[in-house]
Structure formats: C-alpha cells, structure tokens
Amino acid sequence: MSHLQWSIKYRPRSLSEVENQEEVKEELKSWLESWMNGKPNYKAVLLNGPPGVGKTTIAEAMAHDYNMELLEMNASDSRRLNDVKSIAEKASTSSSLFGEKGRIILLDEVDGINSRQDAGAIPAIIDLIEETKFPIILTANNVWDPSLRELRNVAKLIDLKRLGKIPMKKLLERICKAEKVICDPKGIGAIADVSEGDARYAINILQSIAEVYRRVTEDLVKELVRKKERTLDPFETLRDIFWAKFFWQARAAATTSEVDYELLIRWISENIPLQFQDMEDVFRGFDVLGKASIFLRRAKLGDWDLLSYVFDLMGPGVAFAESSKLNGSWKAKWVKYQFPSYVHLMSKTKESRDALRSASEKIAKACHCSTDKAINEYFPFMRVLPLDEFSPQELKVIKGIERESETKNGERQQQRKNIRSRKRT
CATH class of the missing domain: 1.10.8.60 (Helicase, Ruva Protein; domain 3)
Incomplete structure (x- = not known):
C-alpha cells in the first residue's frame, strides 16, 4: 500500500471529478469566465463550508481545467500583515511567471485570521481585492464570523454543501x-x-x-472511530429548528450553530414567513423572536445569564410557534431558505454608507459634535454652507438626507393639521 495520504492521492484533479457540487461548479465557471471577458461582477469569491467539503480542492481543480497558475496562501498561517501585503499584492498586480498564462490567487482559511493579533489583515485583503488584476478565491469554514463582515460585502458568497x-x-x-x-x-x-x-x-x-x-x-x-463533532451551518440550523419535534432538538440546533447570535436571529426572521403557512403561526414566530432579540441586547450589556433565554426563544420558541406541532398534525415541509436581506442590503449600500460616515465626520469635526448629531441636526442645513470639501458621493448622500428630512417635516405638518381638524370636529 502507498504511504501517501489517500486524501491527497485521490484528490480530484478536475472539476468533472468533484462530486455533489454541481451548482457551485457552474457558479465558479460563470464567475471566472466573466473575468476572462473583462467584466467581472465580483473581483473575488468567498467559498464557505465546513472542513472536508472540498473548498481548496475545487479551486485547484478549476485552475487545472482552465490552465491557470494558482498562487495559494494560507491566511491563518500568515500571521504578519506584511505577508498579505507583500506576497498577495505583488501577485495581484504583476504579470504571471509564465507569460500569458492566467493566474488565480487563493487565500485559504481567512476565518483563521485573529482580529486582534492580526489587526489590519482583513482591511489589507479588502484593499487587495479592490486593486487586483487577477481573480481571487477566499475560503472559510465559518463565513458568518463577525470579523468577516466586511469581506462578505466585497466578495461573492458561494456555499459548498457536505458530501451526501x-x-x-x-x-x-x-x-x-x-x-x-x-x-x-x-x-x-x-x-x-x-x-x-x-x-x-x-x-x-x-x-x-x-x-x-x-x-x-x-x-x-x-x-x-468516534462520531465527528461539528457545528451547524445556517441552513442546517434553520432546518433543525423548524423541523424539531422536541424542545431539546430545537435548542441544540440554536446552541451548536456556527452563526453568531444576532445574525442567526436575522436568518430565522427572514425564513419564518417561508416556513410557516398560517399567519397566526407567523405572528407567534416573530413575537418570540422579538423577545429573543430583547434578551440578547440585555445580555450584551453584561448580564450574560440571559443568553439561556435567547436560545430557548429562538430555538424551541420559534419551532413550536407552529400550532400543528401541538395538535399532532404537523408534517415536515421542505423550503429553500433565503439569505437575510440585511446581508445583501449592507453589501449594496456600502459605498453610500461609507460616504455618509465620511461626510458626517467632517461636519462633526467642524462643529465639535457627535456624528449622530451631525446627521440628524446639521445635514438639512447644508445648502447654505460651503460644500467644496465634500466629494460628489458625499454630496449625493447629503442631498438625499435633505429630501428625506423635508418629506418627514411635511408629513409631521400634515399630521398636526389632521389632529387639529379632528379636535375641531
């Protein structure tokens, strides 16, 4: 027998040999071909999935099929920020070692970057993505780690499923x-x-x-052999909560999820209307989820004992909001769960939010006030102030807030008129 590890010896060399990931392969092919056509929708993709599903393998197989050079770095091993800057940035801007041959940059295990020890690494990767001349593939075991929030906004997220x-x-x-x-x-x-x-x-x-x-x-x-212990990805968490037949099953799903608590509440909220048929069930689901959000907010203020109630509410509380589970008529319903619209919204509005923050910081500095006060009180009066210091995007945001403020003022005046007219009658 060979002494080479079989997981390496029998690793797929081509995308055709990768099993059970047909949708992922098509998405990656479409993305890479958009790069070849000079019109990529995203400069980077973020492959998300638990260990052993083939994230690195599928990147290597794609490079092989398209005859491209693969430059691979393990982001969690490169502890110094200079590693990301010097190696990856040079690779992303310089020509290939093999002349006209294309290149794919692979940054493996980006969720292994420690946000404290490796401060600045994530912003450096984001800068790399914005400046790159070559396609970039990132991989993560848990893409919903809070430290990867900015990366999720700039890269196309692709989920790999476990092998059946x-x-x-x-x-x-x-x-x-x-x-x-x-x-x-x-x-x-x-x-x-x-x-x-x-x-x-x-x-x-x-x-x-x-x-x-x-x-x-x-x-x-x-x-x-002992059974492999693991955490649940968002889709598995939702299925295990909504399909739970016992309280302990729903609570176990909530506590073993790889998604952080606040984001898991958004996942559940997005999919309650899809899973529940009866509007009363939907109401009860949102009611207990709202209470879970309140307890989570209070737990974050320091009273972490309340976290137990959060798990009870967003696990068993949501699962048994369906009345059919209590009367014995419940049947499992397969649903294609959706990503939280909040994630997509934050991605689409990143540019305007950055401009809003930049403009409010300039106003706050000039007026010696907080950025919140600058947005709420000073933005409506920006017409009469010199606007030379603001960029076109910042001006666009300011004017948008002015129009929104005018609309709200008009609505308030109309409401006052309505109240006065009701009093007269």
Missing part, C-alpha cells in the same frame, strides 16, 4: 477498489455515517483502518 452519503460511499468504494482493500458495504456505510459529510475525515478513517487490518468492517469502524 451515497456519493460518499461511491468515493470510498472506489478508493477500496484502487487500493485492493476488502471493504464490507456496512463498514463503508458506517464510515459515511460518522464522517458527517467530511470527505477528508472519511478517507483518513478508511486509510487508518485498512493499513492496519487490511479490511474494513462495520465492527471495526464502531470499535475504533
């Missing part, structure tokens, strides 16, 4: 045949069960048992 049990079994059987290992189908099934969709983990289990015992059986797997 059927394709996992086919993969393991193919390796057994190539390595001439005697594999019991039940043993292969047991590995697929404990690996939880992590292909790398499953292949490593297969190799470790096969090299010692020369065979793989169900009894050996159960005796030697």
Whole structure:
C-alpha cells in the first residue's frame, strides 16, 4: 500500500471529478469566465463550508481545467500583515511567471485570521481585492464570523454543501477498489455515517483502518472511530429548528450553530414567513423572536445569564410557534431558505454608507459634535454652507438626507393639521 495520504492521492484533479457540487461548479465557471471577458461582477469569491467539503480542492481543480497558475496562501498561517501585503499584492498586480498564462490567487482559511493579533489583515485583503488584476478565491469554514463582515460585502458568497452519503460511499468504494482493500458495504456505510459529510475525515478513517487490518468492517469502524463533532451551518440550523419535534432538538440546533447570535436571529426572521403557512403561526414566530432579540441586547450589556433565554426563544420558541406541532398534525415541509436581506442590503449600500460616515465626520469635526448629531441636526442645513470639501458621493448622500428630512417635516405638518381638524370636529 502507498504511504501517501489517500486524501491527497485521490484528490480530484478536475472539476468533472468533484462530486455533489454541481451548482457551485457552474457558479465558479460563470464567475471566472466573466473575468476572462473583462467584466467581472465580483473581483473575488468567498467559498464557505465546513472542513472536508472540498473548498481548496475545487479551486485547484478549476485552475487545472482552465490552465491557470494558482498562487495559494494560507491566511491563518500568515500571521504578519506584511505577508498579505507583500506576497498577495505583488501577485495581484504583476504579470504571471509564465507569460500569458492566467493566474488565480487563493487565500485559504481567512476565518483563521485573529482580529486582534492580526489587526489590519482583513482591511489589507479588502484593499487587495479592490486593486487586483487577477481573480481571487477566499475560503472559510465559518463565513458568518463577525470579523468577516466586511469581506462578505466585497466578495461573492458561494456555499459548498457536505458530501451526501451515497456519493460518499461511491468515493470510498472506489478508493477500496484502487487500493485492493476488502471493504464490507456496512463498514463503508458506517464510515459515511460518522464522517458527517467530511470527505477528508472519511478517507483518513478508511486509510487508518485498512493499513492496519487490511479490511474494513462495520465492527471495526464502531470499535475504533468516534462520531465527528461539528457545528451547524445556517441552513442546517434553520432546518433543525423548524423541523424539531422536541424542545431539546430545537435548542441544540440554536446552541451548536456556527452563526453568531444576532445574525442567526436575522436568518430565522427572514425564513419564518417561508416556513410557516398560517399567519397566526407567523405572528407567534416573530413575537418570540422579538423577545429573543430583547434578551440578547440585555445580555450584551453584561448580564450574560440571559443568553439561556435567547436560545430557548429562538430555538424551541420559534419551532413550536407552529400550532400543528401541538395538535399532532404537523408534517415536515421542505423550503429553500433565503439569505437575510440585511446581508445583501449592507453589501449594496456600502459605498453610500461609507460616504455618509465620511461626510458626517467632517461636519462633526467642524462643529465639535457627535456624528449622530451631525446627521440628524446639521445635514438639512447644508445648502447654505460651503460644500467644496465634500466629494460628489458625499454630496449625493447629503442631498438625499435633505429630501428625506423635508418629506418627514411635511408629513409631521400634515399630521398636526389632521389632529387639529379632528379636535375641531
């Protein structure tokens, strides 16, 4: 038997060999071809998924298929900000080492960057994306980490799903045949069960048992392997909450999610109307979710004991807002869950929000006040002030706020007139 790790030996070399990721492959092909046509919608993509689903592999396979040079950096290993700046920036602006051959830049495990120890690394990557002349692929095990919020705004987010049990079994059987290992189908099934969709983990289990015992059986797997512990991605979390039949199941889903608490509330809020059919159920779902938001806000003020109530409300509270679960008539309903519209909105409005912040900081500095006061009290009077210091985008934001302020003032005046007329009658 070969001493090379089987997870490396049998790694897909081409996109055609990557299983169970058809939608992801099509999205990546479309994105890369938009680069080749000189009109990329996004300069970077952010591949999100748990370990072992093939994020790095699919990037390498795509570079191979398109005959492109792949420059790979592990962002979590490059602890110094200079590493990102010197290596990645040079690669993103200079020509390829092989003349006309294209290049893909791969920054692996960006969620491994420590926001305190590696302060400035995320802004450096964002600058890199804005200035690059080559397509950039980022990978993350947990893209919903709060420290990656800005990266989510500038990169196209693509989710990779876990390998299903059927394709996992086919993969393991193919390796057994190539390595001439005697594999019991039940043993292969047991590995697929404990690996939880992590292909790398499953292949490593297969190799470790096969090299010692020369065979793989169900009894050996159960005796030697423990089930892989993992956290749930947003879609799995939603499914486990909405489909929970018991309180403990819904609470476990809320507590083991890889999404931070505030963002998970947004995920649930976005998908309650899709999952619940009855409007009374929708009302109850939003009611308990609103209470969860209140408890979370108070917990963040320092009383972290209240976090337990947050889990109870956004887990079992939402799950059992469906009255059919209480009368025994509930049936599971498959729903295509949606990303929170908040995420898309923040991405689309990033430029205007940056301009608003920049303009308000200039006004606040000149008027010796807070930026909030500058926005609420001084912006409506900007017509009479010299506007030479503001950029066109900042002026656009200021004028927009002026119009909004005028509209609100008109509405207030009309409301006062209506109140006065009602009093007369």
